[in-house]
Amino acid sequence: MVLAGIGAGLAVIGAGLGIGKIGGSAMDAIARQPEAAGKIQTAMIIAAALIEGVALFAVVVALIA
Amino acid sequence: MVISNKPLQFLFAAIVACIPFVGFANPAVDSTHVTTEAVAEHHGEAAHEEKEFNATELINSHIGDAHEFHIADWGGHPISFYLPVILWTNNGLEIFSSEKFHHDNEGHHVVDVNGQELVRYKEVIFYKDKFETLTEEERKNGAFAFDARPLDFSITKNVFSMLMSTIILFLLFLAVARSYKKNPKAPKGIAGFLEPLVTFVRDEIARPNIGEKKYGKYMPYLLTIFFFIWINNLIGLIPFFPFSSNLTGNIYFTFVMAFITFLVTTFSGNKDYWGHIFNTPGVPFWLAPIMVPVEIIGMLTKPFALMIRLFANITAGHIIILSLVSLIFIFDTVAVSPISGAFVLFMSVLEMLVAALQAYVFTLLSALFIGQAVAEHDHH
Numbered sequence: 001m002v003l004a005g006i007g008a009g010l011a012v013i014g015a016g017l018g019i020g021k022i023g024g025s026a027m028d029a030i031a032r033q034p035e036a037a038g039k040i041q042t043a044m045i046i047a048a049a050l051i052e053g054v055a056l057f058a059v060v061v062a063l064i065a
Numbered sequence: 066m067v068i069s070n071k072p073l074q075f076l077f078a079a080i081v082a083c084i085p086f087v088g089f090a091n092p093a094v095d096s097t098h099v100t101t102e103a104v105a106e107h108h109g110e111a112a113h114e115e116k117e118f119n120a121t122e123l124i125n126s127h128i129g130d131a132h133e134f135h136i137a138d139w140g141g142h143p144i145s146f147y148l149p150v151i152l153w154t155n156n157g158l159e160i161f162s163s164e165k166f167h168h169d170n171e172g173h174h175v176v177d178v179n180g181q182e183l184v185r186y187k188e189v190i191f192y193k194d195k196f197e198t199l200t201e202e203e204r205k206n207g208a209f210a211f212d213a214r215p216l217d218f219s220i221t222k223n224v225f226s227m228l229m230s231t232i233i234l235f236l237l238f239l240a241v242a243r244s245y246k247k248n249p250k251a252p253k254g255i256a257g258f259l260e261p262l263v264t265f266v267r268d269e270i271a272r273p274n275i276g277e278k279k280y281g282k283y284m285p286y287l288l289t290i291f292f293f294i295w296i297n298n299l300i301g302l303i304p305f306f307p308f309s310s311n312l313t314g315n316i317y318f319t320f321v322m323a324f325i326t327f328l329v330t331t332f333s334g335n336k337d338y339w340g341h342i343f344n345t346p347g348v349p350f351w352l353a354p355i356m357v358p359v360e361i362i363g364m365l366t367k368p369f370a371l372m373i374r375l376f377a378n379i380t381a382g383h384i385i386i387l388s389l390v391s392l393i394f395i396f397d398t399v400a401v402s403p404i405s406g407a408f409v410l411f412m413s414v415l416e417m418l419v420a421a422l423q424a425y426v427f428t429l430l431s432a433l434f435i436g437q438a439v440a441e442h443d444h445h
Contacts, residue, residue, distance in 0.1 A: 042269065046433065049426045053370035056377045 004062040011058030018051040120391040128311045128383050131188055131222045132163035136306045143168050146306060148225055152190065153216040154181055163219070172196055172204070183215070190217055223318065226310035230296050266291050266428060274432040279439050283432070286329060290322060291428040298379060298420030302413060313423075314379035316372070323372035326431045331364075334438040367434055371427060378423050382416045 026044040030037045126135075134146035147164040156179060165176045172186035175193055182193035189207035191214045196204070203210055220228075237255065244256040252260045266288055271280040300308045312318055340346070342360040344353070389412065392405045 038269075042273070042429070045422075045426065046429065049374065049430060050370075053374055056370070056373045059377060060373055 008059050008062040011055045015051055015055030019048050022047050118394045120395060123391060124384055124387045127387055128314060128380055129188060132219055134222050134306060148220045151218040156181060190214055222310045223312045223315055226300060226312045229307060230300055234292055234296060263288060270429050270432045274436040276436060283435055287428050287432055290431060291424050294427055295421060295424035298424060302416055311383050313375055314383055316376045319372045319376040323368040326371060327368040330434045330438045333435060337442045338438045371430055375423055375427055378419060382419055386412050
């Protein structure tokens with residue numbers, strides 16, 4: 001139970017760093033080119049969703065364990 | 066038809082019409098029943114005083130599926146909306162009300178259906194004689210003990226909610242279609258609310274990801290999953306009957322949704338899509354024994370991630386809200402309730418955003434996968 005919690009926590013740290021990086025970069029990109037905001041947002045959400053997918057695999061493993 | 070002109074009124078009328086089905090538990094059916102129940106009740110009360118509040122149990126029962134729709138407890142008696150239990154047993158089809166289980170989920174109350182004795186343990190129905198031979202571990206994983214239980218096709222809480230959302234969507238879009246027929250100019254009313262969403266799915270999801278030429282064929286599917294997931298996410302956030310079921314946080318439901326996306330992607334895959342899987346361009350042929358399995362696993366992980374994403378996001382949201390409510394009962398004081406209530410409000414508003422976002426992400430990724438399958442590559 002405790003180990004599963006630690007595992008889920010580690011997965012969350014990784015996903016948090018990844019999504020944070022994407023969000024930060026998207027902000028930079030929008031600040032540079034506000035007219036491309038729509039396209040950047042779509043790409044940002046796709047990338048965030050893919051990272052989240054990996055994190056969720058880890059969470060499911062933690063749930064099963 | 067008068068009914069479908071006023072979908073909301075019709076829905077309300079339907080809900081009111083269902084009220085007679087809401088029975089109180091422990092109806093005095095016959096005298097023998099009453100006596101056994103009175104004894105059981107006495108034991109139950111004695112146990113109740115010692116019983117501590119168990120947040121895990123409460124949360125699990127709220128996010129899980131159930132044979133009856135539990136509404137409230139009144140004076141120690143549960144008030145429920147009893148849904149039909151439909152079983153395929155060894156003797157064929159059996160249909161009866163979930164009221165017969167008397168809210169028992171511990172495998173104690175035996176239900177006799179045409180000579181077959183059934184018990185229910187944690188929302189899984191077993192044959193009584195086979196249930197007694199199972200170990201504790203096997204009982205917990207009861208859903209997979211296929212030889213010890215009949216096939217369960219019951220209209221459970223989630224199925225009920227799914228049927229209801231289908232009817233809501235059907236009436237909603239029927240009303241929209243009718244308003245376009247009557248009024249071919251600028252949309253009014255409900256059509257004016259839904260048209261921007263439909264054009265959003267078309268212009269922001271389907272067109273850029275599938276391509277200008279082919280997107281039209283996939284629009285019905287994308288719109289269906291978008292609105293279906295969205296409305297079910299929202300229904301799960303409404304905390305009272307007949308809503309509140311955790312349908313999109315049910316792994317079987319999300320599995321089916323992801324599986325349909327997988328089927329659509331696989332069957333619309335063109336020559337290039339299959340070529341990239343079985344004969345990846347630019348890769349030497351002797352690498353095929355490694356590349357082909359990897360590509361096939363890649364085909365399967367994409368819908369798998371779709372399934373887990375929706376399931377985990379919605380379930381996590383429900384667990385957080387229920388945990389915040391449980392805090393009041395864990396600390397056992399009213400003083401916590403304003404803080405907990407404020408957090409629940411905040412989380413609920415956040416969950417409304419997540420509800421729309423997850424419907425969007427599911428549709429967007431489905432469109433992306435379909436787009437990959439139908440894309441035509443230039444070979445040099």
